[in-house]
Amino acid sequence: MSATDFASLPLAPEQLQTLAALEYHTMTPVQAESLPLMLAGRDVIAQAQTGSGKTAAFALTVLHNLNVAQYAVQALVLCPTRELAEQVAEEIRRLARSQANVKVLTLCGGVPTRDQSLSLQHGAHVIVGTPGRVLDHVSQQRLDLTQLHTLVLDEADRMLDMGFQAELDAIIEAAPVKRQTLLFSATFPPQIASLAQHLMQAPAHIEVAAIETQAPITKLFYQLSASQHGAEAVAHVLLAQQPNQAIVFCNTKREADSVFTYLHNAGFSVQALHGDMEQKDREETLLLFNNQSVRILVATDVAARGLDIKALDLVVNLGLAHDVETHTHRIGRTGRAGEAGRAISLLTTQCEYKFHLLQDTAPAPLSLQAFPDAAPTGKPAPASMATIQIQGGKKDKLRPGDIVGALTKDGGLAFEQVGKIKVQAKVAYVAVARAKAKHALALLTEDKLKGRRFRARLV
Incomplete structure (x- = not known):
């Protein structure tokens, strides 16, 4: 038996059977490094990117620690967005198939508080939610954390970027001091180090390789002239590449709407995704994209992290992201699960400084090419x-x-x-x-x- 086999872990036989049924046989690097420590009860800080298998790692720990006979909130997972919270909750439920009557409840904004309050009255073992809504329920004494023994902060850097420091502090204050704390973050800036210092006990710190080292991503950079229309250039790329599915990233909601309108009128199977949309519309858009009913998603960076979008063969950047880290997360949506991916960035004249920043941090030289003159001959393909x-x-x-x-x-x-x-x-x-x-x-x-x-x- 290999040390990276799930069967090498001290998990219940029923849990191992569930993992086998879900075709989880060999651990990813983050799972192999973190799970033995977490299952032993250690506090752990794990630097891991989206798509690394981190969700299954902490989900298995949460389930391993549960006493199902004790009907109280024993685990709390905090996430930066509702979309990520829903995905985490679903993964915990999938992995809990062999454990009878495990109740997982999501507490996020965009859903009436009254409905969540009624669900809390019926009890839950695991809460997955966003900091603002979780704190609301804690403050109103609808959520009791006195029996909590596992606290997970998923994408902690993102939560701090979104301004949730005060909410995190208040939730941690309401949790028992004696608990296991697991912190997952793509980066480890000083704010994360400070957060970890006051909420964790002698944590083990592990770091795994970034996603792009695990799958080949071809990165192309094209310079647009001042007269070239961005949406038209995006359509050109999509027709030339003919991706099965692609995300087009824009820096503003207005630009995303403009590109969406252009592509829609040109006959593409396309939807937009940004923060001005109603929550139910965002969820329906993601559902359509994930089940192959839409080919192209035009998005702002609300979709760059925390969304479980698999088998994406192309990312198009209209302009460059505001910082190198965001650019990395954008292109990390493609080239996943060992599949080859492609990222094409269309640079306007305002992108020169950002491109130089990318060049400074890139492991290999980046080449800026002229935008292709030849018009593509293909037509937009309908969704399958x-x-x-x-x-x-x-x-x-x-x-x-x-x-x-x-x-x-x-x-x-x-x-x-x-x-x-x-x-x-x-x-x-x-x-x-x-x-x-x-x-x-x-x-x-x-x-x-x-x-x-x-x-x-x-x-």
Whole structure:
């Protein structure tokens, strides 16, 4: 047995069976270095990038420490954004399959406080949330942390960047002094060192290689002339590259909206994502992108970190990010899970100083090329999948298996034509092959699910 096998860890047999079923066999570097320490009860500081496997590392520790018979909040995971919190909670639930009755609750902004208060009254073992909303519940004495024994700060540097220092201090003040604290951060600036010093006990400090050393990313830099329109240049790149999925990063919301409008009018399968959008619209946009129902996402840096977007083959930067670290996180969205990626940056005349900063920190020389003159001959490709929203969810006892059954029975869709399914409290989403979308919609609306008919629509 290798030292990097999950089976080498002191985990319960049921947990190891769950890991095997999920095809988690060999630990990533951050897991191999941190898990033995965390499972032994040590406080740990881990410098790890998005996509390194850090979520599974602390999720396994949280579950290992749980006493399910004790119905109290025993673990708290703090995240900078709601999107990341939802992904972390989902990963903990996946890994908790073998443990009966583990209740994981998310507490984030964008959801009515009253609904969360009712959920808290029913109890939970693990809380995953954003600092502001968690502190709100603690301050109003709706969330009791007296039984807490595991505290996790995920993307701690990002939380400090977003101004959550006061909230973190107040939450830590309400937590027991005797606890295990795990801090994960992509960087280790002085603020993180100061935070760790006053909330951790003799922590072990580990650091793993950045993502881009784990997968090949081709980086290209093109100079735009003063007369070239940025959105037109982005369309040129997308037509020439024909990515299966890509993110186009813009520095402002206005620019993101402008690029989105241009690409949409040019026939691209595209959605925008930025901070001015309603939370439910942001979540639906990410869902469409993740289930292959949208090819291109035009985003501000709200999407640069903490979003679980896999198999992304192209990142386009319209202009350069405000700092080197943000640029690194942007291009780190591609070239993941060992797959080759490509990052193309389109530099305006205002980018000269930022480009020099990148050159100073790059391990190899960066080449700035003239933007290609030849016009691409391709056409925008449609998304491979379409998404159907069903007006029923967990509260209606609806399960993914019910939806798959309705779509595939009696000569309906082939199993491989059904994509990702997400069942929420009151609604559910299913991705289907685009060519079969209307047929799938008819199957779901004309037949019964759980003995009743549900309304459904194409998103």
